Amino acid sequence: MRTPKRKDAGAPLTTSRAGSQESAVKVLTGCISIVVVLVAWQVSASSGLVDASYTSSPLEIVKAAAELVTSGELAQNLPTTLFEFSIGYALAVVIGVPLGMLMGWRLRVRQVFEPLLYALYVTPSLALFPIFVLVWGIGTTSKIAIVFVDVLATVVINAMAGVQETDARTLRMAHAFGAGQMAQFWKIIAPSAMPTTVAGLRLGVGRGVITVIVAELYGGVVGLGVMISAYGSSFNVPPLIVLALLAGLFGLIVGSLLRRIERSVFRWE
Amino acid sequence: MAWTSVISTVRADDQGKIRERVYAVVLGGGLIFIGAVAWQLAVMAGAVDEFLTSSPVLVIEGVVKQIVSGELLVNIGISGLEFIVAFAVASVFGISLGLLMGRLRYVKYAIEPYVWLLYSSPVIALFPLIVLIFGLGAPSVVFIAIMLAIVPLIVNAMQGVDNVDPGLIKVVESFGGNELQLLRKVVLPASFPTIMAGVRLGMGRAVVGVVVGELFAGQGGIGYSIDKYASELNTTQVFSSVLIVIVAGLVLNFIARALERASSGWRTDL
Amino acid sequence: MSHITFDSVKISYKTSDGEVEAVGDFSAEIQKGEFIAIVGPSGCGKSSVLSAADGLLKPAAGNVYVSGEPVTGPGHGRAMVFQDASLMPWRSVESNVAFGLELRGVGKAERLRTARELVKLVGLEGRERSRPSQLSGGMRQRVGIARALAVDPEILLMDEPFGALDAQTRESMGMELLRIWENDRKTVLFVTHGIDEAILLADRVLVMSAGPRSRIVEDITIDLPRPRTREVRVGREFQVYRSRLSNLLFGEQDARTTEPATR
Ligand SMILES: Nc1ncnc2c1ncn2[C@@H]1O[C@H](COP(=O)(O)OP(=O)(O)OP(=O)(O)O)[C@@H](O)[C@H]1O
Numbered sequence: 001m002r003t004p005k006r007k008d009a010g011a012p013l014t015t016s017r018a019g020s021q022e023s024a025v026k027v028l029t030g031c032i033s034i035v036v037v038l039v040a041w042q043v044s045a046s047s048g049l050v051d052a053s054y055t056s057s058p059l060e061i062v063k064a065a066a067e068l069v070t071s072g073e074l075a076q077n078l079p080t081t082l083f084e085f086s087i088g089y090a091l092a093v094v095i096g097v098p099l100g101m102l103m104g105w106r107l108r109v110r111q112v113f114e115p116l117l118y119a120l121y122v123t124p125s126l127a128l129f130p131i132f133v134l135v136w137g138i139g140t141t142s143k144i145a146i147v148f149v150d151v152l153a154t155v156v157i158n159a160m161a162g163v164q165e166t167d168a169r170t171l172r173m174a175h176a177f178g179a180g181q182m183a184q185f186w187k188i189i190a191p192s193a194m195p196t197t198v199a200g201l202r203l204g205v206g207r208g209v210i211t212v213i214v215a216e217l218y219g220g221v222v223g224l225g226v227m228i229s230a231y232g233s234s235f236n237v238p239p240l241i242v243l244a245l246l247a248g249l250f251g252l253i254v255g256s257l258l259r260r261i262e263r264s265v266f267r268w269e
Numbered sequence: 270m271a272w273t274s275v276i277s278t279v280r281a282d283d284q285g286k287i288r289e290r291v292y293a294v295v296l297g298g299g300l301i302f303i304g305a306v307a308w309q310l311a312v313m314a315g316a317v318d319e320f321l322t323s324s325p326v327l328v329i330e331g332v333v334k335q336i337v338s339g340e341l342l343v344n345i346g347i348s349g350l351e352f353i354v355a356f357a358v359a360s361v362f363g364i365s366l367g368l369l370m371g372r373l374r375y376v377k378y379a380i381e382p383y384v385w386l387l388y389s390s391p392v393i394a395l396f397p398l399i400v401l402i403f404g405l406g407a408p409s410v411v412f413i414a415i416m417l418a419i420v421p422l423i424v425n426a427m428q429g430v431d432n433v434d435p436g437l438i439k440v441v442e443s444f445g446g447n448e449l450q451l452l453r454k455v456v457l458p459a460s461f462p463t464i465m466a467g468v469r470l471g472m473g474r475a476v477v478g479v480v481v482g483e484l485f486a487g488q489g490g491i492g493y494s495i496d497k498y499a500s501e502l503n504t505t506q507v508f509s510s511v512l513i514v515i516v517a518g519l520v521l522n523f524i525a526r527a528l529e530r531a532s533s534g535w536r537t538d539l
Numbered sequence: 540m541s542h543i544t545f546d547s548v549k550i551s552y553k554t555s556d557g558e559v560e561a562v563g564d565f566s567a568e569i570q571k572g573e574f575i576a577i578v579g580p581s582g583c584g585k586s587s588v589l590s591a592a593d594g595l596l597k598p599a600a601g602n603v604y605v606s607g608e609p610v611t612g613p614g615h616g617r618a619m620v621f622q623d624a625s626l627m628p629w630r631s632v633e634s635n636v637a638f639g640l641e642l643r644g645v646g647k648a649e650r651l652r653t654a655r656e657l658v659k660l661v662g663l664e665g666r667e668r669s670r671p672s673q674l675s676g677g678m679r680q681r682v683g684i685a686r687a688l689a690v691d692p693e694i695l696l697m698d699e700p701f702g703a704l705d706a707q708t709r710e711s712m713g714m715e716l717l718r719i720w721e722n723d724r725k726t727v728l729f730v731t732h733g734i735d736e737a738i739l740l741a742d743r744v745l746v747m748s749a750g751p752r753s754r755i756v757e758d759i760t761i762d763l764p765r766p767r768t769r770e771v772r773v774g775r776e777f778q779v780y781r782s783r784l785s786n787l788l789f790g791e792q793d794a795r796t797t798e799p800a801t802r
Pocket residue numbers: 006007010014552553554561579580581582583584585586587588750
């Protein structure tokens with residue numbers, strides 16, 4: 001019957017109730033804010049307060065979106081972008097997760113790869129893209145390569161950090177119970193590194209999506225970025241905004257979906 | 270006896286540390302060195318076309334050429350200035366906005382959606398529009414860099430404020446402190462580490478913004494030269510410029526980390 | 540005129556189920572220089588009452604008066620000591636103690652002088668430059684007390700100040716608090732879970748009923764001689780007060796077993 005315990009017993013109830021109310025307030029305020037901005041944008045554009053050829057307007061954007069869908073233009077370009085992203089991303093995950101975990105687990109492995117990866121991590125990987133274009137041309141391969149490079153650093157560094165955060169006491173305990181190196185890795189290190197590793201995968205999605213589009217923008221044949229580039233050079237603003245928003249929303253939705261999955265899977269965190 | 274044993278353990282410790290250093294340099298540098306040598310040998314053996322793939326020797330020569338001709342200095346001047354302006358503006362606006370969002374929850378709820386959208390959107394996709402508004406060159410590049418850098422600055426300042434111990438806020442209230450005192454004496458120092466982490470992340474993204482912004486909308490600077498040399502198919506100079514970007518990225522990251530570490534001592538004075 | 544008057548204070552909180560009336564009707568008169576302990580089951584609203592007295596929280600109905608004036612916000616005559624000390628980890632001990640004075644615009648030299656005096660008073664001489672993280676829980680609590688005393692309040696509000704300490708430290712901190720209090724006999728409102736602690740320290744113990752709509756069920760005058768020492772605990776009177784309070788708080792049977800061990 002110590003004080004702190006009794007306090008804790010009552011607390012979660014009130015906070016979770018207040019919490020659900022609070023998140024309702026949050027969503028509501030967010031929605032109101034979005035509606036206000038959209039209306040203000042529309043009004044200022046249609047009243048001629050600002051030059052709509054620069055800013056476009058929500059209605060025009062919706063119209064442009066509908067056109068992009070019905071004309072089949074989106075359907076023509078989207079698969080290429082998704083393909084480039086998926087392959088590059090998958091490669092980065094397949095190589096990055098084991099590499100990162102190995103680097104976290106084995107000092108010597110880490111020492112071999114760290115400088116290179118660190119350099120990759122702190123430099124804007126898109127600066128490498130012109131090289132990739134010189135090597136592989138403006139086709140799909142160079143996009144896959146740049147997504148791979150960009151996502152790889154994030155994935156590796158998070159997987160490595162996850163392993164390094166493993167509780168040393170748990171490891172000692174396992175050792176005391178006679179767990180060998182392999183058992184320690186599979187039964188303790190890998191699971192406890194999971195949350196951070198998966199967080200890295202989530203961050204990688206956001207970065208990869210942006211990277212593939214910017215790369216296509218720089219030089220490509222088909223893809224969302226190529227469309228953006230085309231509409232941009234003819235200063236056709238509404239589809240430009242549609243496509244940028246589309247990419248942003250894709251990253252946002254996939255990101256928060258993954259975050260939600262993370263939360264429910266790794267609830268012990 | 271006790272003394273000698275202490276000394277010998279210290280020595281063993283030092284030796285261990287030195288040995289680890291050596292391992293780190295030899296192993297990490299080794300990979301890069303072997304890669305470079307293999308590349309060079311492949312070129313020298315004629316296995317790959319030097320015009321297409323360049324070679325480490327050529328790349329280093331290229332860097333030297335850029336230094337001697339003064340091109341490097343000019344580029345660093347342009348990119349550096351863009352970086353400093355963008356980062357300064359992003360810091361001032363981002364941190365203030367983040368603090369405000371942390372203190373006033375309605376402001377936070379109203380603005381948060383846009384921050385996350387900005388975070389996950391390819392801002393550079395809007396570069397034609399940005400160029401139309403700001404013109405080709407530095408102003409557009411700075412704008413792009415601000416948009417990239419500002420997100421972690423906002424988010425971290427906000428989270429820093431969110432995580433301030435409510436007990437400390439109560440202390441200020443109880444002693445009759447006002448909102449300004451609360452900000453200066455509790456909120457800022459308490460959220461300082463988080464804000465500084467945001468500064469480091471913001472610095473990194475500002476670099477990306479400057480380089481990639483120049484790639485698309487620049488009229489000078491390192492990113493611009495990468496693009497220029499690439500369009501001239503001058504592989505060597507592309508590699509040289511990328512090498513310079515990598516070194517700059519490492520240096521800036523080093524500075525940011527040092528700043529972050531040193532900043533924990535400043536808090537007392539705030 | 541009494542120093543603090545709680546006049547039918549009602550405190551309610553907004554929750555998603557609507558307003559919850561935590562404290563129903565809290566009325567009490569406290570004289571200048573009195574040491575008052577407030578006890579009651581967890582969640583009955585002790586902290587809320589204290590916050591209302593400090594002016595951190597406005598009663599839904601009724602009023603708190605200090606020297607006849609209604610409390611409208613935190614005021615200079617009152618200072619609070621918090622349960623977890625709530626020290627600023629980035630400040631040294633003396634700078635934490637000087638914090639209240641700093642907020643009130645006292646010059647640096649003067650506030651540091653005052654702070655050092657108080658650091659000495661609470662027995663932390665030599666630790667002026669330490670950081671809170673380098674102190675034990677009891678030491679941290681001393682700093683919290685020194686910080687409150689530094690502004691020289693007429694009224695000291697203490698919310699379970701020793702709640703997080705082990706039994707032994709807790710008792711010696713209580714005795715030390717009494718020693719400091721004997722100097723100038725400030726009016727003290729002291730919230731606690733410990734029955735022994737309440738009897739040992741207070742002139743009067745206010746016993747609150749369980750919430751919601753809690754109120755004072757008993758107002759027990761502790762008629763033990765001052766200055767008090769640990770020895771009062773073994774006296775018969777102490778045991779009488781103790782069983783009376785236990786009965787009020789826990790009911791007859793488990794009076795002995797639920798009493799927090801203070802030895
Ligand atoms: N901010 C708040 N919002 C909603 N309800 C609250 C809030 N603060 C306190 N309460 C409720 O008011 C009641 C009284 O709380 P208070 O903290 O004053 O109790 P207490 O007697 O100090 O408890 P303890 O002994 O555990 O410290 C409790 O039921 C609590 O749940």
